[in-house]
Amino acid sequence: MFNNHQSKQDRFAFLKAIASGQSAPVVESSFPEIWKHEVDKPLIGIIIGFSSFEHERFGLQETVIVELENGQHVSAILNNYLSNGMQYQRAEPGDYVLIRLLGKEKGTNGSVYNKFELVVQKVQ
Template sequence: MFDNDSNSNNPNKDKFAHLKAIAAGEVPTQQPTPWQHEVNNPLIGTIKGFGEFHHERFGLQRTIIVERENGEVVSAFMNAYIANGMEHHNAQPGDLVLIQLLGKAKSQHGNQYNEFQLYVEKPA
């Protein structure tokens, strides 16, 4: 009923062949380059996805994966403002995004914070 031997001996039938090749180092994978929020260096591109990881000191950290116009794939941290904006705009992979650090600003109470511009554009 099950013919496992024929699948393991025939790489064309092994649905895991590509993943096995990556694990063996035979196929390079493109890992996102970390991107830093900097004034006058906006992140503009197509959303490829979202991620998260647990940082020992800062807890859960959320990221966005973006393919820039030049094809470079980058990963950027999402602070609370950016993460909330992504949720508000229902940002999805395939959407266009602009994330721009505008600089430092002061709240009404005199606290200093990083001011961002966020824009999500749905494909036509």
């Protein structure tokens, strides 16, 4: 009729495969993927929220959590320009956002920096 012994073995097969290194565990992370600033690959989405974390080398890093068109959540690190721009444009959860890396520029003091475009579209 029903083979209990066989069904119990099958229930543990996946865990045994992970334990033996034959399979990787499927982990649902509560942390969104880090979005990488790249020229010609803008971040476009809806602001879900803001966060921060302590980086061992660079100290406190502010981030914006964005939901992409496909539903994926990503976290973008905000440099001073982007952080100040978010404050100036009064960005808040639910607003649409565009962050685009335009490339490298040379400042008046000769230092090179990343130049960004930031657009926050308020929800009506």
